[in-house]
Amino acid sequence: MISAGTKLTSPADLESFAKKLRSSEDKASRSVRVCIGTGCAAKGSRRLYELFVEAAEQSAQDVTIEAKHVGCHGFCERGPIVVIQPGDIFYQSVEEPDVPEIFRETILGGRVIQRLLYEDPSTGKKAKKAEQIPFYNVQHRIVLANNGIIDPTQISDYIKIGGYAALAKVLTSMTPDQVIEEITKSGLRGRGGGGFPTGLKWRAARDANGGPKYVIANGDEGDPGAFMDRSLMEGSPSSVIEGLTICAYAIGSSQGYIYVRNEYPLAVKHLSLAIDSAREVGLLGNDILDSGFTFDITINRGAGAFVCGEETALMASLEGSTGEPRPKYILPVERGLWSKPSIINNVETLANVPPIIVNGADWFTSLGTDKSKGTKIFSLVGKIKNTGLVEVPMGISLRRIIDEIGGGIRDGKKFKAVQTGGPSGGCIPAEQLDARVDFEELTKLGSMMGSGGMIVMDEDTCMVRLAKYFTDFLQKESCGKCTPCREGLAQMLYILDRITDGEGQVGDVQRLEELAELLEGTALCALGKTAANPVLSTIRYFHDEYDAHILQKRCPAKECRGLFRYEIDAEACKACGICLKECPVGAITGEKEVPHVIDQDKCTLCGTCWDKCPFTAVKKV
Amino acid sequence: MGQEIQLIEQIVDRYDSEVGMLIPMMQDLQAKCGYLPTEHIRTLAKTLNVPLSRLYSVATFYSSFRLAPKGAHEVTLCMGTVCYLKGAPNISEAICKEFRVEPGGTTRDRLFSFQAFNCVGACALAPVMIVDGKYYDAVTPQSALEIIHELSPADETVDAAKKEDSA
Numbered sequence: 001m002i003s004a005g006t007k008l009t010s011p012a013d014l015e016s017f018a019k020k021l022r023s024s025e026d027k028a029s030r031s032v033r034v035c036i037g038t039g040c041a042a043k044g045s046r047r048l049y050e051l052f053v054e055a056a057e058q059s060a061q062d063v064t065i066e067a068k069h070v071g072c073h074g075f076c077e078r079g080p081i082v083v084i085q086p087g088d089i090f091y092q093s094v095e096e097p098d099v100p101e102i103f104r105e106t107i108l109g110g111r112v113i114q115r116l117l118y119e120d121p122s123t124g125k126k127a128k129k130a131e132q133i134p135f136y137n138v139q140h141r142i143v144l145a146n147n148g149i150i151d152p153t154q155i156s157d158y159i160k161i162g163g164y165a166a167l168a169k170v171l172t173s174m175t176p177d178q179v180i181e182e183i184t185k186s187g188l189r190g191r192g193g194g195g196f197p198t199g200l201k202w203r204a205a206r207d208a209n210g211g212p213k214y215v216i217a218n219g220d221e222g223d224p225g226a227f228m229d230r231s232l233m234e235g236s237p238s239s240v241i242e243g244l245t246i247c248a249y250a251i252g253s254s255q256g257y258i259y260v261r262n263e264y265p266l267a268v269k270h271l272s273l274a275i276d277s278a279r280e281v282g283l284l285g286n287d288i289l290d291s292g293f294t295f296d297i298t299i300n301r302g303a304g305a306f307v308c309g310e311e312t313a314l315m316a317s318l319e320g321s322t323g324e325p326r327p328k329y330i331l332p333v334e335r336g337l338w339s340k341p342s343i344i345n346n347v348e349t350l351a352n353v354p355p356i357i358v359n360g361a362d363w364f365t366s367l368g369t370d371k372s373k374g375t376k377i378f379s380l381v382g383k384i385k386n387t388g389l390v391e392v393p394m395g396i397s398l399r400r401i402i403d404e405i406g407g408g409i410r411d412g413k414k415f416k417a418v419q420t421g422g423p424s425g426g427c428i429p430a431e432q433l434d435a436r437v438d439f440e441e442l443t444k445l446g447s448m449m450g451s452g453g454m455i456v457m458d459e460d461t462c463m464v465r466l467a468k469y470f471t472d473f474l475q476k477e478s479c480g481k482c483t484p485c486r487e488g489l490a491q492m493l494y495i496l497d498r499i500t501d502g503e504g505q506v507g508d509v510q511r512l513e514e515l516a517e518l519l520e521g522t523a524l525c526a527l528g529k530t531a532a533n534p535v536l537s538t539i540r541y542f543h544d545e546y547d548a549h550i551l552q553k554r555c556p557a558k559e560c561r562g563l564f565r566y567e568i569d570a571e572a573c574k575a576c577g578i579c580l581k582e583c584p585v586g587a588i589t590g591e592k593e594v595p596h597v598i599d600q601d602k603c604t605l606c607g608t609c610w611d612k613c614p615f616t617a618v619k620k621v
Numbered sequence: 622m623g624q625e626i627q628l629i630e631q632i633v634d635r636y637d638s639e640v641g642m643l644i645p646m647m648q649d650l651q652a653k654c655g656y657l658p659t660e661h662i663r664t665l666a667k668t669l670n671v672p673l674s675r676l677y678s679v680a681t682f683y684s685s686f687r688l689a690p691k692g693a694h695e696v697t698l699c700m701g702t703v704c705y706l707k708g709a710p711n712i713s714e715a716i717c718k719e720f721r722v723e724p725g726g727t728t729r730d731r732l733f734s735f736q737a738f739n740c741v742g743a744c745a746l747a748p749v750m751i752v753d754g755k756y757y758d759a760v761t762p763q764s765a766l767e768i769i770h771e772l773s774p775a776d777e778t779v780d781a782a783k784k785e786d787s788a
Contacts, residue, residue, distance in 0.1 A: 039745045042756030076745030224701030224740035262648075262685050263741050303644050303683030306739065320643030321675070322682035338641075381703045381744035388745055419702070455702050469705055473739060479682075 008282045010290045011168035021160040030065045030107055035081040035148060037072025037231055044096065045080035051099040065107060071235015073148040074389035075135055078118065088129045091116040135386045138404045142375050143351045144391045147235035152270045155277035158238040164283055166354035170246050171291040179250040180206060186361035187373035192218055192346030193450045195439040201343060204333040205251040208341035213253040216344045217244045219260040219267065220314060222306040223422030224473065226453035228377040229347050231389050233260065233267035237274035241297060243350030246357060248295045251343060256297040259314055262304050271299055306477035310525050311344040324481045325525035348377060368394035372438035382456035383410050399433040402456060413458035421450030423470045424530035426537025427463060446537040462559035463542040464549055468496040470534035474527065485528030488519045492535060500560045504550035509539055558620035561605055565621050570595035572617035579609035579618060628653060629664045640669055643679060647686060656687045694733035694772045697751040701740030704748040712748060713737060715762035716769065732774055
């Protein structure tokens, strides 16, 4: 805990402070860490934390017991997660009634409660520690290393594990040019989607004429199905702040902004706290660590527009205008925010900076592939067993992520495709699962790295409908400034609607492709240029599904209403009469002990019988 | 009348009258009033000396701003990809049908405002519904209706829930 009035005035100060914190750590020999990431918090982990705090306070034992709340562990599927020291004992799916038992048995008694451990569903083996769980042991955590370890509301926790050492190193022993060189050498590329080399961007901004210069952290994570940035900002806000500060030093800026999505209130809270405490101890503000370098950060909340993830739109939003992108004939590094040289980096990119500075570029380049270095965080979600947040080295195969970390598909279904790159990304089919995850490879497959959403789909997902979902999303989020995006997406959506309604016409696929080409070639910003990716990639890999909808008026995944029928399986039907009673149009006939039958002429395909049948005797055919 | 000028001045001062901070100002105003009342917006435009049309364009461009009062409760349904795959459209349909409300709208009795978000970033919980800041996971059409039916019509509940949440 930082006492009031602690002020760090030199790098040596910071180091001795960190040392002091570490030595006091040993005294608090036992601790319990409760995850309060969004996933665990939704399952009541805040209450668990309070109960542990109460228990620790009331405990008569003369050992120091520390209860703290920490950021997302990533294994949201098994939340709430509680980790106990010593021993790193990893409890999952913890509930309120478990608290006294954990306190008595594990914290005070040092005994492990078997029932709360993770059990491998295939081997039945229990895992005592996180690293024994397949979900974790395939991962390699650099950016997420602090998540689940430190209390994101305490800057001292961050300093204790070596936080701000990179900033101190930069300020004392590196010139701005050396910093940029190191980042360039590391091969770090933008984690927000584009994959632009970070070092090059910094160099351009440093060399740009004019000032003041601005640095902006992009935390406007708008991709549906992605929560990497959220968990990072909530779980280790100081990593982002330290990275942004180093960036500012490198390009010569004294004012930074963090643009956070409006839907992430906890991220805003934790970032604000981290900024305030950094200011208090002298890690932000005037003359940081007696180096003469001055820098401060303002947080701006987005107001709910997906397009603001695009850098020029984000800058327009920071200026208090509607978030409309502008053409990039002149790059933002020359003329950005308030027409001054500006840099935008994604928060994950920035969080990579401190470890690179501390461990060196060579260490970073030892991870990953030829052109994609380091690790990437993905939010692994959808029809998969272990949903959650994973950080893996670049170059790992999709199959390992899905099968080993994700544990495969839920409910014994068959894998169909994985969607990466958010709404502007694409779908990758089973045949391509051995592809390596890096910027080039994913682009080659017609998808992209994007910010790191990875949505797994099983056989029950209709790919045409999925393409329609993304097109609908992008059409609504299009800012409307340029015609190809505004009108082109509306037309694509119109055609997709027609196809999923069973009114598709021969030539529709070709029309979609023409519109896609038009968008790619003529739209103003990245949103429009890549908006057709979901349609194009589904056409590329799932052409037969489009054909089935258009030519045979049939939905192979049986998702599009009207393009499949409901039938009752006579063998499974127990003649219970529930569907008969529930059918709103009286289309089902049958008697006691006689399997029921649906009259296809009367049936309106509402699906009520399918929902209500307790024996899953109603089938989609 | 005087109150509204005072509130606007307070907000504008908070950001040193910087026009660039227009969006945070409007967010603060909405946090205070629950929506952006016309008179307040007019006053804000005058105080900052920017055309009212600019404030209107900002207010209508960003989906989080609203120009009409909201209901006593806030019900947000996530329509992100994962929630979508796991059945969020059916939940939305059920809510709209049961309470005769549209996404983005408020029920006639002002019981709740219903919003469909693109993604709330809680994909591991899909489908997700947020009621007055509380997250509900693995929601089904039935459970969603049950949760909403249990909402009390009293106005104070929203404030109480909000306070609890921000604490």
